[in-house]
Amino acid sequence: MLWGDHTGSLELRSDGGTTRLTARFPYGRETEIAAGRREVIAPRAFRTRIEAGDEIHLLSGHDYEKPLASRSAGTLTLTDSDDALTLEARIDGATTWARDFLSAHAAGLIRGLSPGFRVPSGGERIERRGADILRTIASAELFELSAVTRPAYSEAQIEARNWQPVGEVAERVVAHHLNRWRL
Template sequence: MLWGGHNGSLELRAEGGTTRLRATFPYGAEAEIAPGRFERIAPRAFAARIEAGEDIHLLAGHSYDRPLASRSAGNLRLTDGDDALTVEAEIEEGTTWARDFLAAYRAGLIKGLSPGFRVPRGGERIEQRASGILRTITAAELFEVSTVTRPAYSQAQIEARAWETHQDRQPVRVPVYALNRWRA
């Protein structure tokens, strides 16, 4: 099995002590994960665990000791559509890591969304191309979605709006970095 992580777009809205997060991870986009190694996620690749009602977490930086929301807590909703995975969460500012995440986000340091998943046997297609190898993930077991610093997909940037008096943030473009997450 292979593990993969990718980035998406994220929008935050602060209301009192709760911040509402809305993010999308587009399907079908292609990213160069490492030199000559490309990857794309097929539409509805994450559907199995989402439709089964499995517990999935929203984490800060793929760290299970820094949870921001979860389906079992009732503050995380996931929708697996034909175009994108949509994430909606309510983040309480009652933990130090939630406050740290929000401060880093507001400072422009965290701008990505990255699903953490495993690819079961038969859940991928590998194609040799002139420019390298393309891995298409057709089915994956989604366990968590994380807020991250470096988006791999240029189409999947974070957008944020702080709904506070006289403050409206515009999307910040973050450069794309190749992340080597391939295992042989």
């Protein structure tokens, strides 16, 4: 059965017990963090740790006790461009929190993507706009990306797709063991 859902730019596809997730965090989009406090992340603000190949995790709800994928495990790939940070992750449903995430996403409860980062000295610019403050992040150390219920940046969304062979196709897949290894 082919199942698909699109609510922005996070996409999940399942093959066997592993689900492939793709997501996009757009740069240059201004958002309101709190009343009178706005923020924008400049293009390639996360480039330092990404280009260095440093460890970065995909988490459920910013919780390091609920990892979904990581660069060191070979299950998380990040691509940085002037427009957006995109990710591709392979999520194994063998853990309870991964199954919880996949179920919550299927129910429409988790649709957002949120970066976890630290801004080094000199990595931000603060400016006043009347009574409001705009923080522009030009450089930040990205440590994790999280699937969340309410992202600060509304355009940073996730999507899921689940592929399950049916009928004759399913029989062919089961009949030959090498057919189970689709990359």
